[in-house]
Amino acid sequence: MEALRGRKYQLIAVAAIAAVVAAGVVGTLADANKLLPERYHQHEKAQQLADLPEADRAAASGTNTDAATFASHLPVVSIDTGGQEIPGELVRDENGKTIEGGDGRAVVTAAPSGEPSITASLVAFDAESQDAVRANRLSDEPEIESSCLLRIRGNSSRAFDKKNYQITFVKSDGTDNDQEFLGMAKSETWTLHGPSLDKTLMRNYLAYGIAGEFMNDYVPDVRYCELFIDGEYQGLYLATETVKVEDGRLDLNPADPKSPTTSYVLGIDLTGSGPLTISDFLRYTLRLSKYMNIEYPNATTLTDEQKAWIEQDVSSFEKALFSYDYDTRDYGYVNYIDVDSFVDSFVWNEFVINDDFAAYSTYLYKDVRGKLTLGPPWDFNNVFDNYRLATPTDKFYLVDRAWYFMLFKDEAFTERVISRYRELRAGALSEEHLNAYIDETTEYLGPVVERNFKVWGYLLDAENVSHAQKVEPDERNPRSFDEAIDQLKSFVTERGAWLDGSIEHLRQYSHESAVKKFNH
Template identity: 50%
Template sequence: MEALRGRKYQLITIAAIAAVVTAAAVGTLMGSNATLQGYVPQHERARAQDVQVNQGTAIDAESFASHLPVVSIDTHGQDVPGDVLYVEGEPVLRDDDRTVLTTAPDGSADITADFRLYDGAEGDANRLSDAPSVESKTLVHYRGHRSREFPKRNYSIHLVDDAGLPRNEKLAGMASENAWVLNGPYLDKSLIRNYVSYTLGQHLRVLSPDVRFCELFMDGEYRGVFLLMESVKEGGNRVNLTEPTGRGDTTSYLLKMDRPDIDAASLEDFGACTEPKRSEFSVLYPSDEELTQGRMDWIAQDMNALEKALYSYDYDTSDYGYWTSLDVDSFVDYFVFNEFTMNYDAGTYSTYVYKDLRGKLTIGPLWDFNSAYDNYVDRAYDDCEGFAMVDRYFYYMLSKDEKFVEAVIDRYHELRQDLLADEYVCAYIDETVSFLGDAADRNWEAWGYTFDPTQVRVGGKLAPDERNPATYDEAVEQVKTFVQARGAWLDAHIEDLRQFSHESAVKMNNH
């Protein structure tokens, strides 16, 4: 393991760089407003002595110590449900072609386990022998798509009381809720892609989940560095929507565009019928218990009207222009950030939109940057060239309008002065890695073999094998190199976005 530990990154004071950031970088935190000066990510909250507490690289439960919050889940010998069910090497499919997943013995999607969070006083190491700061029952199952079959699993956590009812808790300083995600970086050898993206995203005009690095034990076995993070759901501290009045079927709603959800209701909207390659929308809010057929029909009709207007010749007219029904700022920032990171699942998978009864359709929260920054399994983006968001649903039409394209170009230039400046992002990465410290070394005590691609199955590593980093330092350097190369290419070519909205003699009505 010594070769994996390599050098340590020196602590870099982000505050000195953040001092140049202007109030222009205003964004939205789940449930509250945030500015670049206002939101303090986990690695900046910690004091220097917190990282220097007596830790080491021991990963046995008795000797283990960490400056990070520690999560322990005890299943009492139960199998966690949510695995893909295979028969004779092939996944089992339902009649609607959705993958069949394993369930608990009683047929439910979750098991009930014991959840403990160890997050003691600053300057003290967290140990499993400590008194937990939060102790609760929890419902748990595996989550994800490709990651569902990684050895380092992702977990959906729903805290409940002894009666099985939702139990809200503040976890590691995050706003009180019962629904959480434990995201385990496996394909991402830098460990930081999601953390950096979500915490930078707090300063954009689009929602972004709050996150904390932690270390996880499952049934007493060390599982490595994880992100404890807010899940996407309706709620006062998440996607805060106005509840229906009870009069008629009018409702706020939260939708997810992704591969078919196992159980969530699918929306039969205009886009689902006219764009066969587009992922379908599933309704996350109202919940199943509150989603009457009348409300389902109303949501479909509302989306139909919006989509028909966007895909019509009137999409940029004063009466029916997209800006009358879309929160344009959110769509602009979502475009810029996902294009900058080349997070090209965005707009196709893991894409959320919501609409409040009193508002416009808004895109977000940001989600899943595991494959961003040139980390897709089967395609390299190491040349850092090109645009892809212009072909995504919604954006295919938005990019035809000069005003939207100019807003994207202006916002990009604005963010490159502070939040997306090379110096700021690379220093942010260095400080994050320095903050992880011994926790990263402990992670590789468990998962260090994955730096050898010959020991990792196809689908759990980048292809071809030469793309995979050989050390942790190399993995981190790949992210920083990408940021600088991508920024340089966009600096030179961002104005080229105008070609997608330029008038044409062969384009009907120049639409």
């Protein structure tokens, strides 16, 4: 009896310690959130249509898209190509099929010079950046006036009629011309994302905004604007920071070409390999079917020794993760990675069902002084059930992706994910917060939605647009902006409800074999 009583008290003590540890994990994550800089949400902080003087408000309220008389409460960007064709279009054969190169990538058009970009002129109008409250017009004094390199960007989105663009500000001598852009910090390179497949016009805006409220590392800043190219209205666009080290967006120790050890950024790409592709452990064991490329240091500064070191450094983490010692203090994966970044990335991408996550458009980075971090988050055009094929809300999608197959073998990691999900559902990921964010963004955009669909409204007719510009089957495609918003809110409700009742089921993936032989 005494032995049983002693055992009882031992179990109570163990349970108490476990509770303290669990509370410590949650507390640590919560405390980290308090240190985050306040996220700038344009729909909350920027000038509203109602703020404008009466005459400006009237001019900005309609569907007028004529460049000479156009007015908007949003920033306005105008690009002049001088009549040049913007490179980056998909090249197709006589049957309309995309042509692929030897590396498996789709072939795209180049500038007449053979370069991937053309040189164009860009002006941006943002009254708020000039401490003024008025409509933005193309006749105003511009906030920015600069030459830029311009090209079409993206993967599948290159097939859309409404294109995405990359711009790089340059000086007259062709060197970088860092600029503050629409209230965002200085840089030379930006993307202009044109919501096309996304009829809510806000999936990327919503995803970056919410992620920026709780992820403890850098999340790209974004701003809505309206775009003109060669005097023609192009609709609503989202100006987005790119993942950069040189301008300080990622706080990494600069690479030193004299040293083989270096800070680095990696990106998982769709297809094809090249001189910046690494052969990491998951790649050469065929556990990762896509390619991991070095984004920083860039091709002009990366040395052969640094590439070899990066390849080995990533492989060391992956080998530890897929070893029998994966969950040990001395030899396990925790010695190599920022675990919180892998937890947060899973929770957010699983919640929104980002089917591209850990397959494409996924970044990792490491400061030479620190650990490998998953992020920054990137490209959310297809989330919230906007993927080409339906993504039902009642299943887990990412538990077997890349590193997560083994991470969820570890009960400690699984418990951190569950705790973090519960914490975020009481705040940033609550249905109330997400729906309010959607409603407030809708109100902020106001007449811009109608102006956008004045040009692109035909894309709402699923029966008469190309296969590449719609989701399947046809009935999944919304016929109006309001229907698209209803679909988005329904997803938030259904996905949240299913995960609320199922998140603990992640523990089933932690039932390892006794000898760990069959874990891998």
